[in-house]
Amino acid sequence: MLNAPARPLLGCIADDFTGATDLANMLVRGGMRTVQSIGIPAADVADQLNADAIVIALKSRTVPAADAVEDSLQALHWLRERGCEQIFFKYCSTFDSTAAGNIGQVSEALLQALGSDFTLACPAFPENGRTVFRGHLFVQDQLLSESGMQHHPLTPMTDANLVRVLQAQTQGKVGLLRHDSVSAGVESIRARIAQLRADGVSMAVADALCDTDLYLLGEACADLPLLTGGSGLALGLPGNFRRAGKLRDLDAAHVPVVQGAAVVLAGSASQATLGQIANWLQAGRPAMRVDPLALAAGKPVVEDALAFAADHAQTVLIYATNTADEVKAVQRELGAERAGHLVEQAMGRIASGLREAGVRRFVVAGGETSGAVVQALNIQLLQIGAQIDPGVPACVSTPGEPLALALKSGNFGGVDFFDKALKQLAGVPA
Ligand SMILES: Nc1ncnc2c1ncn2[C@@H]1O[C@H](COP(=O)(O)OP(=O)(O)OP(=O)(O)O)[C@@H](O)[C@H]1O
Numbered sequence: 001m002l003n004a005p006a007r008p009l010l011g012c013i014a015d016d017f018t019g020a021t022d023l024a025n026m027l028v029r030g031g032m033r034t035v036q037s038i039g040i041p042a043a044d045v046a047d048q049l050n051a052d053a054i055v056i057a058l059k060s061r062t063v064p065a066a067d068a069v070e071d072s073l074q075a076l077h078w079l080r081e082r083g084c085e086q087i088f089f090k091y092c093s094t095f096d097s098t099a100a101g102n103i104g105q106v107s108e109a110l111l112q113a114l115g116s117d118f119t120l121a122c123p124a125f126p127e128n129g130r131t132v133f134r135g136h137l138f139v140q141d142q143l144l145s146e147s148g149m150q151h152h153p154l155t156p157m158t159d160a161n162l163v164r165v166l167q168a169q170t171q172g173k174v175g176l177l178r179h180d181s182v183s184a185g186v187e188s189i190r191a192r193i194a195q196l197r198a199d200g201v202s203m204a205v206a207d208a209l210c211d212t213d214l215y216l217l218g219e220a221c222a223d224l225p226l227l228t229g230g231s232g233l234a235l236g237l238p239g240n241f242r243r244a245g246k247l248r249d250l251d252a253a254h255v256p257v258v259q260g261a262a263v264v265l266a267g268s269a270s271q272a273t274l275g276q277i278a279n280w281l282q283a284g285r286p287a288m289r290v291d292p293l294a295l296a297a298g299k300p301v302v303e304d305a306l307a308f309a310a311d312h313a314q315t316v317l318i319y320a321t322n323t324a325d326e327v328k329a330v331q332r333e334l335g336a337e338r339a340g341h342l343v344e345q346a347m348g349r350i351a352s353g354l355r356e357a358g359v360r361r362f363v364v365a366g367g368e369t370s371g372a373v374v375q376a377l378n379i380q381l382l383q384i385g386a387q388i389d390p391g392v393p394a395c396v397s398t399p400g401e402p403l404a405l406a407l408k409s410g411n412f413g414g415v416d417f418f419d420k421a422l423k424q425l426a427g428v429p430a
């Protein structure tokens, strides 16, 4: 192993903020020192990156395909200029995309820009219950299309057959890398890929039921310029670089402990987050709800939240939602977009007000909410630390005065996640 400052080996493009953090977590677990950038890094911070992997977090999941392609190609260009050897396009483990795309369009554009003719598409993340079999995506025991994701407000997933979904977003031919080929090992995967390529397939949905399948896929695809999928597909990639003698001998998960007060900000209304909020409330811990209707009426909700936090010596939870029904009622009144925007804006303002008041550790629930908070705090880069729960690492911001953050995808984390995250950000051993 080497110890010299790193040239990035793996360049990653993620279509949302918490998805980026999820991927970064997987790479750190595998021993790659990883930095996440909020958008393309500015010139003045680019030279300070000392990472084996760089994850550029975009906000492109639900934007029109042409915009997502443009943003992703810019990110690719930046990563290639830094010398990255392999590119990973990260999307959601539930394959979140609209009827118009854009996973297929972005993957094709990246393939073309890289001068490559083939890539895999594999959103499997078995640790969080996402598996792919015969091209069909399951969430726990249900097909994607029966998992609740068919009702998602922005990206309703009504078809679990990913070959069909991806083909509708893609000009080239989409194929299937079946589980029997995957589980038979690295050589079998390579042989099947050669066959798919010979048949003119440019993207193949890969089956994967467990981490072993994902490690095999990662190893078999060490030489592909582009891989696309959920964070699970990245499991095997650090091993490829380690076998090639390119990884440094260091603790990839090391981040400094940040001193200061803490807060939990939950703007997500996903099931896992609702359970985490209920757990906090049941324990009688201090919490205040940000009511979207009060925000719409121009009430001083942000000021009230800041005063509430100032009145409590203990860490407080500021949350938007108790139940899924509440969201529906608010959306009927205000419209989904306006309601979401009001809550996100409020969470951002609360975050920056709390930072002024001395808060330095932020636990945030929800992808959009995390985006709003990270932007309000003007964060440019995140150094990725150790995992809190599958898919969620502890992070420390840089440059400037460091802030400790845990950015949680809505449906990730156990019921005690908030407490676990607060302890880890405070440097308390698990
Ligand atoms: N009571 C509510 N009424 C209306 N909108 C709400 C309410 N509570 C939260 N929201 C909005 O719902 C959206 C939740 O999205 P967010 O991405 O933060 O969480 P998520 O979808 O659970 O997470 P992820 O994208 O990681 O799966 C935000 O725009 C938030 O402002």
Ligand SMILES: O=C(O)[C@@H](O)C(=O)CO
Residues within 6 Å of the ligand: 016, 018, 019, 020, 022, 023, 091, 092, 093, 094, 125, 230, 231, 367, 391, 409, 410
């Ligand atoms: O892959 C996932 O499920 C997450 O990283 C994510 O992208 C949720 O928005």
